[in-house]
Amino acid sequence: YGDEFLAGTRTLLDLLDAERSRFSVEFEKISADASYTFSGYRMLAAQSRLAAFYGVDPRGAALIPNFEERARVQPTSVFKTQLPPLE
Known part of the structure; x- marks a missing residue:
């Protein structure tokens, strides 16, 4: 389409539509x-x-200490939400 646009056989809209289609794919x-x-x-x-x-x-999983008891009381609280960054 780019060569055809430069040759004047395609419009700018055709070129932009082809580029949009390629990007989407x-x-x-x-x-x-x-x-x-x-x-x-x-x-x-x-x-x-x-x-x-x-x-x-x-x-070494990221579980809070005493997680079994915490899981029984509040199942969503067994994982640490503050973890140190990877080095």
């Missing part, structure tokens, strides 16, 4: 790839294998 591909990858992580997490996949010792 590329964006959808990236979104689908990200969704596929994230689904793989969710599958590993559902199988309790996510920590092992990354080589993290599951005993």
